[in-house]
Amino acid sequence: MDAIDVIRAKRDGAELTPDQIAWTIAAYTRGDIAEEQMSSLAMAILLNGMTRPEVSAWTQAMIDSGDRMDWSSLSRPTTDKHSTGGVGDKITLPLAPLVAACGAAVPQLSGRGLGHTGGTLDKLEAVPGWRASLSPAEMLGVLEETGAVVCAAGTGLAPADRKLYALRDVTGTVESIPLIASSIMSKKIAEGTGALVLDVKVGSGAFMKTLPDARELAETMVAIGTDHGLHTVALLTAMDRPLGNAVGNALEVAESVEVLAGGGPSDVVELTLALAREMLAAAGLASAKDPADALRDGSAMDVWRRMITAQGGDPLAPLPVARETHEVLAPATGVLTRLDAFGVGVAAWRLGAGRARKEDPVSFGAGILCHAKPGDKVTKGRPLLSLYADDMDRFPRALESLDGAYTIEETGTPDLHPLIIDRIT
Ligand code: URA
Numbered sequence: 001m002d003a004i005d006v007i008r009a010k011r012d013g014a015e016l017t018p019d020q021i022a023w024t025i026a027a028y029t030r031g032d033i034a035e036e037q038m039s040s041l042a043m044a045i046l047l048n049g050m051t052r053p054e055v056s057a058w059t060q061a062m063i064d065s066g067d068r069m070d071w072s073s074l075s076r077p078t079t080d081k082h083s084t085g086g087v088g089d090k091i092t093l094p095l096a097p098l099v100a101a102c103g104a105a106v107p108q109l110s111g112r113g114l115g116h117t118g119g120t121l122d123k124l125e126a127v128p129g130w131r132a133s134l135s136p137a138e139m140l141g142v143l144e145e146t147g148a149v150v151c152a153a154g155t156g157l158a159p160a161d162r163k164l165y166a167l168r169d170v171t172g173t174v175e176s177i178p179l180i181a182s183s184i185m186s187k188k189i190a191e192g193t194g195a196l197v198l199d200v201k202v203g204s205g206a207f208m209k210t211l212p213d214a215r216e217l218a219e220t221m222v223a224i225g226t227d228h229g230l231h232t233v234a235l236l237t238a239m240d241r242p243l244g245n246a247v248g249n250a251l252e253v254a255e256s257v258e259v260l261a262g263g264g265p266s267d268v269v270e271l272t273l274a275l276a277r278e279m280l281a282a283a284g285l286a287s288a289k290d291p292a293d294a295l296r297d298g299s300a301m302d303v304w305r306r307m308i309t310a311q312g313g314d315p316l317a318p319l320p321v322a323r324e325t326h327e328v329l330a331p332a333t334g335v336l337t338r339l340d341a342f343g344v345g346v347a348a349w350r351l352g353a354g355r356a357r358k359e360d361p362v363s364f365g366a367g368i369l370c371h372a373k374p375g376d377k378v379t380k381g382r383p384l385l386s387l388y389a390d391d392m393d394r395f396p397r398a399l400e401s402l403d404g405a406y407t408i409e410e411t412g413t414p415d416l417h418p419l420i421i422d423r424i425t
Pocket of ligand 1: 165174179180181183184
């Protein structure tokens with residue numbers, strides 16, 4: 001086969017065969033297809049899309065480029081969740097131990113954050129001593145012992161995706177829905193989970209800004225899962241305002257621990273319970289213990305503590321605190337009718353909670369606490385947002401991104417997506 005024929009076929013709107021796709025991904029991974037050729041093919045895919053058979057074959061080829069995890073020796077069924085990412089999205093932290101407390105095993109291979117949405121590993125690394133890198137044998141040990149493991153995906157999983165994603169990032173081809181869907185699903189299928197629940201976020205703070213795009217992404221990922229024999233369900237959920245009150249690594253860990261202690265913001269609790277019920281049902285454990293009971297009776301908190309300890313962390317140690325604080329006061333009395341997720345996410349990132357380049361460190365204490373959410377009454381001169389950073393110089397740029405990010409009206413109701421917008425199977 002020849003890379004130029006494959007590029008020409010896609011450019012001219014033909015459907016690529018499974019053999020062409022398998023050859024292309026394998027040759028690219030080996031270095032036999034040049035970056036400029038793959039870049040051209042990715043652009044042809046972005047412009048012309050992919051059919052369902054093409055996207056399934058593309059995903060299979062990326063899975064075949066590396067290792068596949070095997071959890072068949074575990075005594076419990078495995079189930080996992082993937083979120084497309086959002087501002088204040090700390091749901092994995094309470095969710096993984098909660099689902100484990102209800103009888104499933106959660107093998108979650110996660111990533112670090114880049115840009116305004118935080119990464120789960122960055123959040124967990126705020127816990128003193130906690131370690132993200134585990135060998136496959138250690139992963140299996142933690143899973144067997146505690147029921148949940150959240151750790152860094154090794155370089156052996158879908159290496160074709162790693163290479164292709166870096167190329168897409170610099171060639172304006174990240175936004176292709178079939179390429180996003182196959183990228184996410186190749187890693188999740190290679191991770192070896194028995195069931196998968198996708199949390200596809202919609203709104204300003206999400207990857208997908210509009211409902212039609214989010215729906216198309218969710219449907220494409222569910223179709224890929226189904227074609228690979230993986231029980232996959234997707235929820236479309238709101239990301240037009242931040243999730244919960246805390247945005248930033250240690251702040252989000254603290255909020256997650258509140259949820260595990262039976263408290264926490266109502267939206268975080270509602271979404272955690274909805275995803276937990278979906279994960280258990282997808283794993284065939286619908287009649288297991290109800291997740292709300294596992295939050296009430298402390299069993300989810302017990303798993304959290306065991307899971308953190310098993311990865312070297314001290315669940316009772318004080319979390320890092322930023323050196324400097326700045327309060328944003330409500331400029332008027334009334335109802336907060338808008339708090340834009342993107343504005344808050346960029347502000348938290350500029351405070352140091354996120355990174356601009358892959359190799360940058362994050363500040364664990366940096367971030368934002370929202371004292372009101374859309375629909376809440378606010379009083380002029382009272383704190384609306386608390387900003388945290390290690391360095392005072394961070395505040396002016398963070399405040400710039402909050403300029404225009406919220407609206408207070410005398411009366412009114414926010415025009416927001418419902419927290420859980422739809423369910424796709
Ligand atoms: N996340 C991924 O893993 N892949 C994409 O293509 C986009 C987001």
